[in-house]
Amino acid sequence: MVAMSIIATQLISITPLFAQAPAAEARSFNAFIQSLWPEAQQRGITRATFDRALGDVQYDAEVAALSRRQPEYGRAVGDYLNGMVSPARINGGIRRLGEWRGLIDSIEHTFGVPGEILVAIWGIETGFGANTGGKGVIRSLATLAFLGYKGDFAKNELLTALLVLQQGHIPPDRMIGSWAGAMGQPQFIPSSFMRWAVDFTGDGKRDLWTSVPDVLASIANYLREHGWKPGLPWGYEVTLPENFDMRRSRASFREWAALGVRRADGGKLTDRRDANGGKEAILFFPSGARGPAFLVTDNFNVIKTYNISDVYALAVLHLADRFRGAPAFAGRWPQDDRQLTREDRMRIQRRLADLGYKVNDFQGMMDFDLRDNIRDMQIKFGMVPDGHPGMEFMGRLVGR
Structure with missing residues (x-):
């Protein structure tokens, strides 16, 4: 790498x-x-x-x-x-x-x-x-x-x-x-x-x-x-209930559990005795809503300081879990999800900035604040607000 x-x-x-x-x-x-x-x-x-x-x-x-x-x-x-x-x-x-x-x-x-x-x-x-x-x-x-x-x-x-x-x-x-x-x-x-x-x-x-x-x-x-x-988990692969409100991106583990979000491996997301239950977790779709969903914490972002890529951080943390005997991710990854080029991502950032959104980085790195901005624009476009900067979103935002 x-x-x-x-x-x-x-x-x-x-x-x-x-x-x-x-x-x-x-x-x-x-x-x-x-x-x-x-x-x-x-x-x-x-x-x-x-x-x-x-x-x-x-x-x-x-x-x-x-x-x-x-x-x-x-x-x-x-x-x-x-x-x-x-x-x-x-x-x-x-x-x-x-x-x-x-x-x-x-x-x-x-x-x-x-x-x-x-x-x-x-x-x-x-x-x-x-x-x-x-x-x-x-x-x-x-x-x-x-x-x-x-x-x-x-x-x-x-x-x-x-x-x-x-x-x-x-x-x-x-x-x-x-x-x-x-x-x-x-x-x-x-x-x-x-x-x-x-x-x-x-x-x-x-x-x-x-x-x-x-x-x-x-x-x-x-x-x-x-x-x-x-002691803080990096996060979990999760499943979402039917008719889940995709506009929601941030909540505590306890709040996610109350909304019907469940760990994909069947483990407990949290319980009343869990000190981490009140910690914020961000809903993250690496391949958009068609692929697996995750709740990630501040420790996920710490791994991103080593390499700013979301999928790099996911790979490191999943590999660590596999060392402990955890299963492979349960969700199916879409094979047609072509990740955008760095230049494509920079175009998205420049356009969002032009529209008045705060952009923390103009080098193509998609942080979770930017993904919330993408959610907002997806709602305006009538798209599923999953925060994922895919090809369809880029086409609507900046043209192809």
Whole structure:
């Protein structure tokens, strides 16, 4: 999945290539790299670190091509989830939970995040460390910085990566990650490494490349610092009663239960003794009302800070549940539910803003506030108000 998934997958942009002959391009790239020295020096980076990391760095045309790719949300949600929550990944996670049980119990006690969640992210990001991306992080970020990728994002991440090297956490030749600069087994970008990576072994290094304790503790620390609430369920797949009022999107678990909403697996949504019964849960249709329905809580949104995609968060949390023996989702996913492209979603956001709705993000990320705005427009269009930004809704809102 990658790119930090923390984060780099949310930072994809369209960047023009420099129309230069290779030799001229190389000269421009080298000149750009040297121009970074004054800012690097201001950040406390030594000349030795700068030269060691960037002295012979080369432009990477493959990274440049990947930076211009427009990601499509073209896979149906059901197909995506089947790929992410595969039997091999379920079995692999269960095996690692057993292998690292003592460590995971210690991390859970320290950070308050369930070990199944940590192992699920580890498995989805890099196959439990088997595939960390294979790109030199310094070269990737240097190329992206040269291209002006996402404004100053890549340049700032490159300079931060130099600080990671200078602190001795990893040598340059072992700083491996994704094309977008996400590093190691948990796919942290350098700035996330500096804020949230943890030296859980106490050896003085935050090793996200080879140390499973540091990897899992760093994921746990990231989630805790982004608001993970211990003991709060992330949510449930649910079934709705006949003639349910689809305009309702937010209520407490107790209120949902009173409205006839039930867990799809037959478990209790809440009872009077349940401390979480009064917590708000949001009704969420990843594929629209034709597909499965979910109630999700603040902990679902915490997973989205790792990767802003709703279906990524759903995959992580469902995988974690499968580790515990939970069944597969009961609802049937529509196979013709083609997810909109990022550009399509941005068009929806711009149009909703033009109509006077508050839009928190103009990069194509659909938060639950925006889905409530979509519900409002669906009511005006005479559509089922499920909050899902599908093709029919986009056609009515902005044209095809």
